[in-house]
Amino acid sequence: MTRDIIHFSHGNGFPAGVYRKMLGALADEYDVRAIDRIGHDPRYPVTPGWRYLRNELVDTLVRQYHGEPVWLVGHSLGGFLSLMAALKAPQCVRGVVMIDSPIVTPGWRTQMLRLGLLTGLYERLSPAGVTKRRRDRWPDWEAAWQHFVGKPAFARWDPDVLRDYIDCGTSPTGEGAARRLAFAREIEYRIYLTLPPLLAVRAMRGVPVPVGFLAGTESRELRQAGIGATRRIVGTHLRYVHGTHLFPMERPLETAAAVRDMLAELRGEHRRPLAA
Structure with a gap:
C-alpha cells in the first residue's frame, strides 16, 4: 500500500x-x-x-x-x-x-512589524541581531558539541536532536576536523528581516x-x-x-x-x- x-x-x-x-x-x-x-x-x-x-x-x-x-x-x-x-x-x-x-x-501588530522592518528596530528585537554575531566555526565535532550543550537556549533540547544539530547543522570545512554552520548566517539573517x-x-x-x-x-x-x-x-x-x-x-x-x-x-x- x-x-x-x-x-x-x-x-x-x-x-x-x-x-x-x-x-x-x-x-x-x-x-x-x-x-x-x-x-x-x-x-x-x-x-x-x-x-x-x-x-x-x-x-x-x-x-x-x-x-x-x-x-x-x-x-x-x-x-x-x-x-x-x-x-x-x-x-x-x-x-x-x-x-x-x-x-x-x-492591526497594530502588523503595523509595528512593518515599522520595525523599515526602521531596523526589528533586527534588535528579533533573533536577527544575534544571528549576525553567532559563532559559526569550531575546530572539531566535540568542540561544537561543547559550545552548544552549555547554552541556555539548547538546555531543553532532546539530546538526540542536539547531536543531530551538530551532525546536520554543521558541516566539514575541508580543513582537518574543523566544522562550520551548514546554514549560512547571512541567509538566516536575511530571512529574519524579510518577513x-x-x-x-x-x-x-x-x-x-x-x-x-x-x-x-x-x-x-x-x-x-x-x-x-x-x-x-x-x-x-x-x-x-x-x-x-x-x-x-x-x-x-x-x-x-x-x-x-x-x-x-x-x-x-x-x-x-x-x-x-
Whole structure:
C-alpha cells in the first residue's frame, strides 16, 4: 500500500536533518521528504516577502511529485512557506500543518512589524541581531558539541536532536576536523528581516486546503504575533504542545504524535473555495 507523502519544511537556521528524530517517528506511516536547506539555491534568493523561497517549495512539489497532492508540514519559517505554497498552488497540496508559525494578527501588530522592518528596530528585537554575531566555526565535532550543550537556549533540547544539530547543522570545512554552520548566517539573517507582513490578509480570505496549527504552550513568538489571525485561518484545528517555539527539538516524539493526530483530523476536511 502506498503511503501518503509528507513534505517537511524546516525552521530558519535549522537544516531538515536536525528534525531527524521527529520525522523518523512519522516514517512508519508516511513517506517523509524535505528540502535540506531552504534559501541556499541561488535560483531562489531571499527577498522581501519570501516570494522566491515559496517558489522553491512549489517548484520542488511540482518536480518531485508530478502533480500528486501531498501533505505539507513546516516548523516556523517552514510553516509559513507551506501556507504560502498552498495559496499559490493548492492543486499540489492535500493540507498543511503549521508548527508554531503564528500569523501576525492584522492591526497594530502588523503595523509595528512593518515599522520595525523599515526602521531596523526589528533586527534588535528579533533573533536577527544575534544571528549576525553567532559563532559559526569550531575546530572539531566535540568542540561544537561543547559550545552548544552549555547554552541556555539548547538546555531543553532532546539530546538526540542536539547531536543531530551538530551532525546536520554543521558541516566539514575541508580543513582537518574543523566544522562550520551548514546554514549560512547571512541567509538566516536575511530571512529574519524579510518577513511577509501581509500574509494574514491573504490567508484570512480563505485557504483552499485544510490547515492545522500546533502551538507551543510557552512560545514567545506566538505571544508576540497574537493568536487571532491563526485561529481564523485554521478554525478548530488548533492544538498545543508543551514547550517553547522550538518544541519540535525539545519534544520530538510528542511533536510527531501531534502531527500524526492533526493529519488524521485534516484528512476528513474538504477543500473549500476562496472567499471573494
